Amino acid sequence: MFAVVGTVPDKDFPLVCEPAALSDGKLIVGDCQIPINRGTPALLASALQAGEYFGAPPPTACLVGDIGTGAGSRKLYAYLEQTLSRLEFSSLTFHYIQPDVDWHKRLLSAIDQMPNRPRLIADAGFMYAAKMSGQAGVYEIFTPDIGELAFLADPDAPHPFYTRGFIFHEPERVPDLIAQAYASGNAARCLLVKGKTDVAANASGVIKTISEPVVPAMEAIGGTGDIITGLVAAFTAMAYDSLSACIYASKIARMAGAIAKPNPGSQVTDIIHKIPLALRQFF
Amino acid sequence: MGLLNFLKKKRRQPAISNEDRGILVFENTSEVIQAENLLAREDRSIRVMGPPPEIRTGCDLVIEFPLIEALEIIRTLESKNVYPLKAVPVTGALLEPVDIFFTRDYGRFLMVQAANMKLTVEKASSTVVNVSGGGCPDVPYLASEMVGKTLDAAPAPRSIGHTLCGYALQLAYEEMKRKCSQ
Numbered sequence: 001m002f003a004v005v006g007t008v009p010d011k012d013f014p015l016v017c018e019p020a021a022l023s024d025g026k027l028i029v030g031d032c033q034i035p036i037n038r039g040t041p042a043l044l045a046s047a048l049q050a051g052e053y054f055g056a057p058p059p060t061a062c063l064v065g066d067i068g069t070g071a072g073s074r075k076l077y078a079y080l081e082q083t084l085s086r087l088e089f090s091s092l093t094f095h096y097i098q099p100d101v102d103w104h105k106r107l108l109s110a111i112d113q114m115p116n117r118p119r120l121i122a123d124a125g126f127m128y129a130a131k132m133s134g135q136a137g138v139y140e141i142f143t144p145d146i147g148e149l150a151f152l153a154d155p156d157a158p159h160p161f162y163t164r165g166f167i168f169h170e171p172e173r174v175p176d177l178i179a180q181a182y183a184s185g186n187a188a189r190c191l192l193v194k195g196k197t198d199v200a201a202n203a204s205g206v207i208k209t210i211s212e213p214v215v216p217a218m219e220a221i222g223g224t225g226d227i228i229t230g231l232v233a234a235f236t237a238m239a240y241d242s243l244s245a246c247i248y249a250s251k252i253a254r255m256a257g258a259i260a261k262p263n264p265g266s267q268v269t270d271i272i273h274k275i276p277l278a279l280r281q282f283f
Numbered sequence: 284m285g286l287l288n289f290l291k292k293k294r295r296q297p298a299i300s301n302e303d304r305g306i307l308v309f310e311n312t313s314e315v316i317q318a319e320n321l322l323a324r325e326d327r328s329i330r331v332m333g334p335p336p337e338i339r340t341g342c343d344l345v346i347e348f349p350l351i352e353a354l355e356i357i358r359t360l361e362s363k364n365v366y367p368l369k370a371v372p373v374t375g376a377l378l379e380p381v382d383i384f385f386t387r388d389y390g391r392f393l394m395v396q397a398a399n400m401k402l403t404v405e406k407a408s409s410t411v412v413n414v415s416g417g418g419c420p421d422v423p424y425l426a427s428e429m430v431g432k433t434l435d436a437a438p439a440p441r442s443i444g445h446t447l448c449g450y451a452l453q454l455a456y457e458e459m460k461r462k463c464s465q
Contacts, residue, residue, distance in 0.1 A: 009424035038415075039423030068421020068445030069355065096420045098446075099351050101303045124418030132302040145416065147381075147399045156375035158303055158350055160399040160418075161447040163381055219387070220394045220403040222415035222426050264392035264403050265412035 001088070002118075002237035003060040004047065004230075005080065005126075006040025006095035007072055013065030015075055017083075020061040022048050025269070029061045038223035040095045042268050043123075046230030047237075049275040050252070056238055060089070070098035073125075077103040085113035091140075092118045093233040094126035095226075099159075104129040108138065119236055122188070123229040131186045132158055139188035141242050143229045146174065146195045152187055153180035174199050175206050192232060192246035194225050198254075200246040207243055210250040215257035223268030227275070228253045252278045304373040305350030307360075308334065315344045317365050322346070325359065335376045347373065351419060354453070355445040381451075384458050393462065397454035402429075409434045409463050417448035425452055434460055 004020075018030040027034040027041045027048075036045040040063060047059050062080065066072030076097065084107075092111070104126070111117065119140040122130050127144065130136050131152055144152060151160040153176075174193055178201045181187040193199040196219070197211040218224045231249035236242065253271075255278035260271045309315050315331060322329045327348065334345040348356055353370050360367060372378050381398040392412065394403040400422075403413040410433050414426035421444050429437040440452040 007420045007423075009420070009427050037423070038426055039420075066420040067424040068419060068449060070349075070352065070420070070445075073420060096418065096423060098420055099303060099418075100349075125420060126418075128418055129303070134302070145399070147416070148418070151399075156372075156378060158305075158372040158374050158378075159447045161380050161451050162372050162375070162378040163398075217389065220389070220392065220401060220413050220415060222413045222422075222430075224415070264389045264394060265405055267413075 001057055001060060002091040002093070002233060003062055003089045004040065004044050004093045004095065004233060005062045005076065005097065006043065007066040007076070007097060008034055008041060008063050009039060009067055010065045011067045011069070011072065013063070013072070015064040015072075015079055017060060017062040017079070019058045020044050020048060021058060022052075027061075029063060036269050036272065038268055039226060042223040042226040042272060043093070043095055043230035043233070045272050046227040046275060047234040049272060050231055050234035050279065051237075053276050053279045054238060056234070059233065059237070066098060068098070070100065073098035073100070074103065077107060081106050081110045084110040088115050089118045091121060091233065091236050093121040093229065094123070095229065096124045097126045097129070099125045099129035099132065101129055101133045104133045104135070108135060119242070121229070121233055121236065123225070128159060134185065136186045136188055141190045141192065141232060141236070141246065142188040143192045143194060143225065143232060145225060146171070146193060149174065149177045149181065149191070149193050153177040153184070155184040155186065171195060171197055178205065190242040190246060192228065192250060194228055198228075198250040200243050200250070202243065208247050210247060210254065213254050213258040215254060215262065217262045217264045217266065218257045218271070220264035221262060221266055221268055221271070224253065224257070224271065227256070227268065227272060231275075248282075252282055255282060301373045303350055304347050305353060305370050306334065306373055306376060307346040307348060307356070307367040308369050308371065309345070309367055312344055314365055315346060317363070318346055318360055318367070321360060321363055321365065322348070322356065327352075327356065337376050351446050353447055354441065354450045358441065384455070386462070393459070395455045395459045395462065397458060398451035400448055400451040400455050402452060402455040402459050404434060404459060404463065406463070411437050414452065417451065419446035419448035421445045421449045422452070425449060434463060
């Protein structure tokens with residue numbers, strides 16, 4: 001059993017922490033029905049599609065409403081600090097949560113109290129907090145895009161908004177940025193850098209690049225990175241090693257995109273619905 | 284009152300990690316005091332302190348605040364006519380926001396990227412069709428409020444966003460409006 005921790009863009013959405021399911025195009029968690037537009041619901045929907053294909057158990061979704069004020073995130077941090085020591089998960093994937101270094105440290109302390117230490121995966125805001133706290137090394141996988149990789153590589157940057165040397169679309173710089181991120185202790189044990197070419201790497205450097213199929217419109221579609229992170233979480237829960245999970249996630253997301261034939265105005269759900277077909281073609 | 288509070292509390296400040304903190308710089312001490320009072324009234328996690336040497340430009344007090352909340356905090360201050368000169372990270376007061384725009388023309392659609400945020404519109408109708416990138420929790424919220432609306436009808440990220448990602452999206456939004464008006 002694995003868990004996904006994140007937010008829903010609705011300030012009135014309650015804190016829930018229960019197994020997730022898909023029904024009629026909605027994400028179901030407890031009594032809540034959640035639209036799958038982008039963000040953590042899109043991540044969960046992608047993980048569920050992969051899990052259903054392989055007959056794997058669904059993830060537990062720990063969600064709260066937060067529209068960016070951080071109020072919901074702080075409730076979720078506090079809840080997890082109180083409860084994690086009694087829970088058992090093979091992996092924990094942290095997503096769109098308000099970055100907060102102090103709460104991040106408290107959460108890692110709570111994780112240390114868990115009966116079995118889960119593999120930790122971080123994307124989006126929680127990856128920012130992990131880097132800023134100087135504790136990136138305890139994570140198994142980060143899934144940055146190239147801009148976020150430049151943020152990880154810059155020891156002083158507190159957020160991708162303030163990253164030095166952030167030059168758009170220069171994929172040839174990715175290996176150097178990966179090396180800098182590891183040299184400054186700001187990378188997880190495995191990185192999946194999302195971009196025109198996805199790059200799976202570890203402290204040794206680039207392990208694998210994935211550039212096919214090419215679907216240019218995916219860059220503009222909100223939530224395509226969430227698909228990849230959701231698939232990473234699902235494959236990791238199926239006991240794939242981290243690098244394999246990253247490589248398969250990249251490939252399946254690209255294949256689902258190619259099957260969907262999106263344009264830049266398409267929505268991420270158009271691609272998520274194609275994940276089972278992509279899995280069938282790949283495996 | 285605010286300055287007095289600062290002096291009284293100086294020795295009792297709890298240990299706060301500074302990795303995710305920012306500094307608001309003001310023209311003069313009077314504005315610092317006004318800002319402190321406004322933000323304290325909202326129960327913000329702030330403190331008045333001396334500026335780091337590299338930004339010592341006149342006023343000898345600055346306000347430290349949670350950097351991620353920059354957009355929301357600046358909106359609060361500006362609504363009361365208090366205008367910070369700048370907001371900078373504690374970890375690197377000389378760091379400047381990423382200010383390069385990247386534009387991709389897909390034919391029917393146009394995408395503008397500012398820092399880590401991307402905004403895509405359908406050119407013919409000026410309708411926002413996608414918001415992508417970023418990692419703060421207001422990104423999905425901003426997307427849900429903006430997608431499907433024209434640039435003129437959609438709320439400006441500055442007006443409903445809360446974080447640095449929202450701030451970056453505002454820059455992309457302004458650049459997109461500029462391009463669409465040409």
